[in-house]
Amino acid sequence: MPDVRDTADSPEVARQRCLDFASMHSEVPVYAAIVAGMADDPDAIDLLCRAAPGQARPVLLLAALHDLAMRRPDSPAAHWFSPTARPAQDPWPDVRRAITEFHDELSQVVATRTTQTNEVNRSTYVRAMVARACADLPDTPITLLELGASAGFLLNIEHYRVAVGDVAFGPLHARVRxxxxxLGSAVELRIPPIARRIGLDADPIGPDDIDDLRWLRACIWPEMPGRVERFDAAVEGLRDHPPTLVRGDMVDALPGVIERGDDHLVVFSSWAVTYLPRERRPLIARTLDDVASARPVSWVTAEPPGCIPGLPDVRDDHADADRLTGTHVGLRRWRDGAEIAPELLGTVHPHGNSINFR
Incomplete structure (x- = not known):
């Protein structure tokens, strides 16, 4: 059997990612059961491996199946993608029938689409990690720049009501909550004024792109209450407060989207850098190091363990492919042209349901 470490998108890695997902996400039993079925089905793994480099992950095939269910509500597995679905029986036989019947259609979606950040509740940890990045510069306005911004939901954190434990900030009557x-130490949510909001994405989505918004909705896990409603409210918020979205590679286009200024540049990502080849990830820090001579710079990340170079986190193996076994929040800062020692701030639930900062 090939070594799992040889190829980041090999069938072995895709299968391991399915096993990781199924074991870690008991809160979504239908999805966990579907992904467990994927792991043991060579045809499903083959379909998943038709994805673009770095995208061979179970969430992509789940999104493709959810999209199919929305477009074809009479398809064999459509009822399993309803928010009211409950695993009274194994969903995999119906899903397997859908994969067989709509194989070419699903293959096209898997090969041409990517999973995109769209969980608005991640604003809980995004606001918390931005606040931590700004702790030493509480009054300096910030330029907020997101890598892998998708539609830019997380760039609107100042317009949402965000609560972590008994600490809350944001408009009292915000439609997005x-x-x-x-689960950890006290969390600060107060952030400085946001002067600019910029999102960088290979395929950004505007608030009126109907087909692309349907795809974002397909990326939502329907078993988690409130997610769809929060998504719809956030789409309306984007129409009222649109950030600047730039189409481009998050490494190659990054220097060009960083505007000159003396405000605090805060770059963040949430399950985005993990899709980059490992050898390209240090180039982000190199770009930030170059601009740090003229302004304070921070890079905060919520990514799988070991994903971000330079952080003092401990990996659970030495594989070249990220294991999807958690979400580590890291902070790298540059002040007066020099980098401060990087920090691992703690861990979070990947959808923002809980925060455990040190």
């Missing part, structure tokens, strides 16, 4: 349980 995000909540997280605090």
């Amino acid at each position: 995000c909540e997280a349980e605090n």
